[in-house]
Amino acid sequence: AYIKGVQESDVAACAKHYAVNSQETDRLDVDETVSERALRELYLPAFEAAVRDGGVLSVMGAYNLVNGEQCCESKKLLDDILRDEFGFDGFVVSDWSAVKRTKESAEVGLDVEMSVTPNFDEYYFAQPLKKAIEAGEVKEADVDKKVVRVLSVMDALHMLGEARKTRKPGHYATLDHAVKALDIARESIVLLKNDGNLLPLDERKMTRLLVIGANADRIHSNGGGSAVIKALHEVSPLLGLNGALGGNVEIEYALGYDARQVNQDESWQEESLENSKGSDTKDEERAKALRDEAVAKARAYAAAGDPVLFIGGLDHEHDLEGRDRTTMALPYGQDELLDALLNADSDTILAFVAGSPIEMPWADKAKAIVWNWYAGCESGTALAEVLLGRVNPSGHLPETFPIALSDEPAHAIGTFGLEGHVDYKEDIYVGYRYFDTKQVPVRFPFGHGLSYTSFEYSDLTVRRVDDEIRVSLHVKNTGDCAGKTVVQVYLGLEGTGEDRPAKELKGFEKVELQAGESRQVGIDMPAAKALRYWSNGSNAYALAPAATVFVGESVEDIRLSGRVA
Known part of the structure; x- marks a missing residue:
């Protein structure tokens, strides 16, 4: 929704920082070892949604390395996944000073280099790129692709030719x-x-x-x-x-x-x-x-x-x-x-x-x-x-508040140690997936949020219709003032033959009710997304054959449960 709102005004939204940009310490050159499962289930889905559902026009490459490869030099991240799998056709811009080498970044789907210093001619995509092309080290055709992608985005934003007359002016701080x-x-x-x-x-x-x-x-x-x-x-x-x-x-x-x-x-x-x-x-x-x-x-x-x-x-x-x-x-x-x-x-x-x-x-x-x-x-x-x-x-926590830093999975499991290197040993057990599955006590759980009124959940039904999982329930405001509840739907995937988190958030809906009001609430989820997981056994996405459905006001405050198969 944010991306669509920005781009309504002839401005390109930029999804960043692609990918696994999880810390500030040594952020320019930290190497992060992460499993394919964690990469696919935790660190890439937001970018996939930005591209497929949001239609984002630009993506920013991150500073860090992923599994030994610079993000702004990664054919896997920039070409194989972002462009070929996700279907991204906008342009990729580097984080400021994230380009380290000319040839390696020129040969992948990075289109624009940015930095913070005023020596623009010395940037890797400036005079060094021109010299690399003249020396036959970089194909001119690779640069042509980058130019086309930049011009295509400019065209989409009505920045070229006669279309400039129709470009929306936008408004600021009104x-x-x-x-x-x-x-x-x-x-x-x-x-x-x-x-x-x-x-x-x-x-x-x-x-x-x-x-x-x-x-x-x-x-x-x-x-x-x-x-x-x-x-x-x-x-x-x-x-x-x-x-x-x-x-x-x-x-x-x-x-x-x-x-x-x-x-x-x-x-x-x-x-x-x-x-x-x-x-x-x-x-x-x-x-x-x-x-x-x-x-x-x-x-x-x-x-x-x-x-x-x-x-x-x-x-x-x-x-x-x-x-x-x-x-x-x-x-x-x-x-x-x-x-x-x-x-x-x-x-x-x-x-x-x-x-x-x-x-x-x-x-x-x-x-x-x-x-x-x-x-x-x-x-x-x-x-x-x-x-x-x-x-x-009516706000609800989008993250877990642990009791102590030592309870956090990255610290409890021992992710850190080597200088300039982080090993994501917690795999997919990050945040609530870890605390809930391992039953580690927390101060306030993921999804938690109170109200000045109270809500009652009842009459859960779960149906699978074609490729949709349809969750329906009644919600009643049982207090004496109007308020909003956030109905949260979690799935516990079953039959995968692999270790899985106890619950994973798959859908939610904020519902406003007057005092005493009751309403039927429906949350529909594409089965291809809700049941999808990355299989370590086949090294590919797979669909769980069944799942337990949990509905509540937080990952710990579960009011109703059912099944989907």
Whole structure:
């Protein structure tokens, strides 16, 4: 849907980074050993969907090596799979500085070289390519193919000849865009925990609100490397709360912990080609003073029966291009602050702005936890609406939140070790496939997301009609307010003769229901996709003869089950 939306405006979407670009450390030259099964089942399907279903016009080749072969030199990846199997007919662009050699990249389906330095004539596809053609080392016909592919995309975008007169101008940062950004942010926020229905806050009864945490008063669109968004505005959580509550509620703010506002300058791109170093060094005396001040205020608010809200998490000193996090612990001493806050007021509400999971050693003490992501220019507005109950949260986790970093399969199995090389020993047992199959306890499972209402699932039917698997059930909103549930369909493939994950997500549907409303929900899945797996025995795709069907609100919260054969 994203690809189709971008390309409606005569702009080529670019699917990246092809392929297995899974880390930032040594990203320019790390060699990743991955099984054919994992490659086919985990790391390539998103690109296949982008090409076959999205019609993407460009693909970006990754920095890394896969099984000893540079992605931007790989005939297997660029020609055999991308073009011949997937049917891709657009152009492939390299990641910036991902081309290492002229001849090797010229002879495969890489069309455009990009980099970050101003010596353009020295790029591998510039003067060195011209010389290689003149010397007979590279066929001119191979270059002609690249030119045709680039021109074909330009033609599709109405960039050539008379068609330029019909090219859509597009729009930038309009009010309509802000409205859409707000809608997306509202849909994405995840309510992780809400013991005792602490949320939503009752704004009619509130007269004071204490907000603690640096991320309450920070924006994030202007950092993160390539993740930077050229937004004309961004609403911080504190600004969103002030705007939503107006003058009826007095909002007091305490920093709580020290974190600088990230402001990215134009030098980031060249610097990102090196392994960058992070720093969490802090003034211990100042950190203690900020913590003590915040805890004292929280204690006073709790004694008066007024709510306390903590807004913390990560920032683009930690979630960014060019550097991996070395720990899942919260930076800036937030864990110590959270322990103290929850001791001072057990009803402290916790909200986190971050782009990747964190360890939560204090989670059992917390009653309410909200996960906000980096939700764009209207992020603070959406968060305020969810906290105040004006919007019922309906986001669900697209990844597992483990209890500790050591529980992650890549760390538990021992993927790392050799410098510049990563061995994907976990195979297809990545994320929920590992945690669920191996029954490793997690903090919050894949697909998890709570609501201010509740839903009942019933009357499951599973039918196979021709090449379609049709799953149907009734969903009822059993609470007292409108809300949305995400019906998730998992399959456990059977009869393959090979080890398989216990469950794999194959379909989902977000459904909005009024209080007391019931509706039949149908999720249809092509059997050729739902039952497909890569057989180690035949080294080819095969279809499982049967499968168990699991339906629920997360990979752990399974409400109904059936079978397909």
